[in-house]
Amino acid sequence: MWRFSSLTRGTSCLLPFRKAPALRHFSVFLVRHGPVWPPVRASPACLHLPRITVLLSFCRSFKKNAKSTLDFPVTPITVTDIKQYLRSKEIPFHDGFSCLHAPSFFLEHTGAQGGSEAAGRDGFTLFIDKTTGQFLCKETLVEGSWEDLQDCVEVMQKEGCSYLSPDVLLGYPESPEEQEVKEMELREVQRIWSASVSFSDLPDEEAQLVKTMFRMDSISNATLKRFGVRFFKPTKSLVFPWFGGRDSGLRGLKLLTASCDKDGAVSYADATLPRPSAYHNLFGLPLVGRKDSEVVLTGRETDALAVSQATGLPCLTLPRGVSSLPPVLLPYLEQFKRVTLWLGGDINSWEASKIFSRKLGLKRCSLVRPGEQQPCPSEALESGRSLSRILKASISAAHKSIVSFRQLRDDVYGELANREQVAGVKWGRFPELNKILKGHRKGELTVFTGPTGSGKTTFISECALDLCVQGVNTLWGSFEINNVRLAKIMLTQFSMQRLEDDLEQYDAWADKFEDLPLYFMTFHGQQNLKTVLDTMHHAAYLYDISHVVIDNLQFMMGQENQSVDKFAIQDHMIGAFRKFATHSSCHVTLIIHPRKEEDDKDLQTASIFGTAKASQEADNVLILQEKKLVTVPGRRSLQVAKNRFDGDVGVFPLEFNKSSLTFSAPLKAKNKLRKVKGDKPDAPESEEKPAKVEKAEKVEKPAKVEKVEKAEKVEKPAKVEKVEKAEKPARATKTPKAEKGMPSRRQGSLRPCVLQSHVHWELHCSVGASRSRGANTCPCRQMAIFRFKPRLIFHSTV
Ligand SMILES: Nc1ncnc2c1ncn2[C@@H]1O[C@H](COP(=O)(O)OP(=O)(O)OP(=O)(O)O)[C@@H](O)[C@H]1O
Numbered sequence: 001m002w003r004f005s006s007l008t009r010g011t012s013c014l015l016p017f018r019k020a021p022a023l024r025h026f027s028v029f030l031v032r033h034g035p036v037w038p039p040v041r042a043s044p045a046c047l048h049l050p051r052i053t054v055l056l057s058f059c060r061s062f063k064k065n066a067k068s069t070l071d072f073p074v075t076p077i078t079v080t081d082i083k084q085y086l087r088s089k090e091i092p093f094h095d096g097f098s099c100l101h102a103p104s105f106f107l108e109h110t111g112a113q114g115g116s117e118a119a120g121r122d123g124f125t126l127f128i129d130k131t132t133g134q135f136l137c138k139e140t141l142v143e144g145s146w147e148d149l150q151d152c153v154e155v156m157q158k159e160g161c162s163y164l165s166p167d168v169l170l171g172y173p174e175s176p177e178e179q180e181v182k183e184m185e186l187r188e189v190q191r192i193w194s195a196s197v198s199f200s201d202l203p204d205e206e207a208q209l210v211k212t213m214f215r216m217d218s219i220s221n222a223t224l225k226r227f228g229v230r231f232f233k234p235t236k237s238l239v240f241p242w243f244g245g246r247d248s249g250l251r252g253l254k255l256l257t258a259s260c261d262k263d264g265a266v267s268y269a270d271a272t273l274p275r276p277s278a279y280h281n282l283f284g285l286p287l288v289g290r291k292d293s294e295v296v297l298t299g300r301e302t303d304a305l306a307v308s309q310a311t312g313l314p315c316l317t318l319p320r321g322v323s324s325l326p327p328v329l330l331p332y333l334e335q336f337k338r339v340t341l342w343l344g345g346d347i348n349s350w351e352a353s354k355i356f357s358r359k360l361g362l363k364r365c366s367l368v369r370p371g372e373q374q375p376c377p378s379e380a381l382e383s384g385r386s387l388s389r390i391l392k393a394s395i396s397a398a399h400k401s402i403v404s405f406r407q408l409r410d411d412v413y414g415e416l417a418n419r420e421q422v423a424g425v426k427w428g429r430f431p432e433l434n435k436i437l438k439g440h441r442k443g444e445l446t447v448f449t450g451p452t453g454s455g456k457t458t459f460i461s462e463c464a465l466d467l468c469v470q471g472v473n474t475l476w477g478s479f480e481i482n483n484v485r486l487a488k489i490m491l492t493q494f495s496m497q498r499l500e501d502d503l504e505q506y507d508a509w510a511d512k513f514e515d516l517p518l519y520f521m522t523f524h525g526q527q528n529l530k531t532v533l534d535t536m537h538h539a540a541y542l543y544d545i546s547h548v549v550i551d552n553l554q555f556m557m558g559q560e561n562q563s564v565d566k567f568a569i570q571d572h573m574i575g576a577f578r579k580f581a582t583h584s585s586c587h588v589t590l591i592i593h594p595r596k597e598e599d600d601k602d603l604q605t606a607s608i609f610g611t612a613k614a615s616q617e618a619d620n621v622l623i624l625q626e627k628k629l630v631t632v633p634g635r636r637s638l639q640v641a642k643n644r645f646d647g648d649v650g651v652f653p654l655e656f657n658k659s660s661l662t663f664s665a666p667l668k669a670k671n672k673l674r675k676v677k678g679d680k681p682d683a684p685e686s687e688e689k690p691a692k693v694e695k696a697e698k699v700e701k702p703a704k705v706e707k708v709e710k711a712e713k714v715e716k717p718a719k720v721e722k723v724e725k726a727e728k729p730a731r732a733t734k735t736p737k738a739e740k741g742m743p744s745r746r747q748g749s750l751r752p753c754v755l756q757s758h759v760h761w762e763l764h765c766s767v768g769a770s771r772s773r774g775a776n777t778c779p780c781r782q783m784a785i786f787r788f789k790p791r792l793i794f795h796s797t798v
Pocket residue numbers: 450451452453454455456457458459480552633634636656661
């Protein structure tokens with residue numbers, strides 16, 4: 001498959017982390033995310049065509065422009081624009097579910113300018129995404145942006161031809177370094193694949209053992225063979241292949257590895273080659289027939305095996321499970337009139353299936369609601385349930401404007417039965433925040449304020465990073481500081497160390513950071529609300545963003561608006577972000593400066609700049625309190641002043657670590673959590689009384705604040721120093737080197753395990769020994785580390 005790497009209009013306002021750093025790293029980005037292999041270059045035959053050279057030079061100059069316009073907002077394309085353009089060029093098309101279908105002008109017999117009606121509906125092989133204009137020719141696998149498509153049409157018209165060679169568009173030329181990385185990855189894919197064995201070649205006993213390990217005892221060898229699943233002995237991993245491209249060759253792999261923790265609990269982790277952002281495999285696609293009109297979408301490959309074996313229905317697995325449905329896959333799903341989403345057996349899968357069904361077209365989608373009787377497909381198969389019956393009971397995704405409780409009762413039950421999941425994603429670095437807010441939930445609006453220069457950006461950056469590491473797809477709108485500075489802060493917080501002191505470590509940390517689902521809007525300073533919202537919508541569509549951070553509202557509004565009714569403008573903006581959060585099932589964190597307050601007074605909800613709209617619309621109000629001290633930096637604490645989810649509010653101290661720029665609370669501080677209004681921190685939820693929000697507002701009365709102030713008075717400079725000495729550095733301040741039992745630096749550099757779910761560290765030593773135990777054992781002594789190539793390390797239980 002060939003990919004044209006210029007950016008689409010909407011995405012020109014978005015920047016993944018990969019593009020932020022220096023050119024050297026930008027080039028690495030292109031290798032990993034640009035044209036996917038096998039590289040398709042302009043064939044010599046194509047270059048001999050004199051007419052085509054016009055397009056080649058045009059495209060090159062266009063790309064140059066695209067790069068330089070990266071920072072400028074552009075109007076997003078709409079489906080009406082696309083249709084109008086196609087009509088104006090007399091290109092026939094018809095409406096699909098998420099794409100427009102048109103005849104491909106990369107195929108000689110169905111040129112856009114002629115005879116496509118004769119080709120009939122099935123002859124329309126060019127798919128144009130209705131939201132982005134991105135196109136794919138399913139026959140030739142040429143794909144590109146809406147601008148590329150217009151370029152092609154313009155050139156065809158100019159040159160009077162009705163057909164273009166599939167090789168006509170060129171991507172960026174690759175540097176030798178890029179080619180080398182790509183070839184190395186491909187070699188690695190081939191090496192692992194050829195060293196893997198099919199299940200029918202494994203001794204029966206071993207095959208059964210492996211199946212048990214991956215909880216797929218009921219999956220037959222025949223099913224595994226049909227899907228091409230193999231077993232890779234050195235890491236005890238299941239290998240799921242990705243076949244595709246014009247030659248249907250092997251393009252990548254996903255490895256699923258099982259490991260046991262100290263308590264014997266089995267956990268699973270997967271790794272892909274190429275890395276996840278370039279891994280666009282709809283697992284099971286080669287088995288789908290052209291005439292199939294029904295499909296089941298699953299979140300895991302083993303689930304696809306279960307559904308296919310039990311029902312015989314075509315079944316596909318989304319490459320990134322419940323975390324996102326990349327629009328680049330949508331053309332491959334256009335042929336299905338009915339799509340059943342059975343992404344797993346928990347609330348997260350349910351939420352994701354509702355979001356994905358909007359992209360796929362609500363009318364054709366039905367969803368399997370998770371529940372005791374409807375676990376994920378592989379579990380359903382193992383427990384002897386009828387998968388066909390579960391699929392039959394799936395419910396339509398189409399929205400109903402008026403519902404009765406009867407339609408809601410299962411949803412209500414789901415919320416009650418899955419309290420922890422409904423509470424949202426828990427912070428790893430801020431347990432106090434979990435205690436008060438319970439978690440980070442989609443669809444909410446958080447307003448965050450704090451005195452000027454108190455560390456709002458620094459704190460929110462760590463908070464958002466914490467979630468992002470756990471798979472929360474995050475979009476940053478930093479209107480105050482530029483993206484390079486912001487990325488630097490986040491990378492420092494991610495690595496928990498001063499990287500400027502150890503630049504050798506930069507690439508290792510940057511490689512891991514690159515894999516986070518983190519994107520930046522390229523805006524800086526004042527920005528038009530519509531442009532920002534368009535970009536947010538676009539990002540939500542492209543990357544399934546579930547957390548947007550706006551830092552900050554005042555900078556986004558700019559000074560120009562200050563002369564008009566600035567409060568009304570701010571209220572309008574807050575209302576728009578609220579609406580976005582609700583409609584897009586996305587959490588929006590809005591940083592708003594406070595009004596000018598007296599230095600010695602704590603901020604309150606009423607201190608947020610503007611009218612009461614901000615605190616009324618917000619689900620959560622967080623205040624970074626700063627106690628101004630003369631001789632040393634003031635102590636910070638975080639106050640949760642509003643919590644619509646369950647009403648709990650409170651305040652806890654923050655300890656700032658200057659070298660890692662982290663605020664993660666020191667261990668002792670955990671005991672210092674104060675629940676305002678006498679809430680017992682550890683009281684069971686059932687004991688908590690309603691109307692907590694009201695309570696929250698009450699604490700902001702002067703009398704209460706005074707009380708808090710009294711408590712803070714003990715923090716005289718001398719004492720603060722003492723406390724700081726007594727409180728051992730929190731987890732946040734520990735670098736890998738500080739871990740007990742770590743091998744020495746001489747043995748190699750240490751990094752957190754590549755598979756996020758592991759708590760172990762990986763040892764990164766110089767050259768690729770095939771396997772070495774002992775010295776290369778994780779400090780926890782649980783894992784042996786096997787090394788395959790400089791960047792990729794697999795773990796396996798000893
Ligand atoms: N608790 C702290 N103690 C000392 N320095 C801090 C603390 N928190 C942040 N800083 C430092 O203060 C500087 C300003 O921090 P930051 O930009 O996060 O503040 P801010 O509240 O977002 O500022 P602004 O009001 O301008 O938006 C940074 O250099 C940061 O490293």
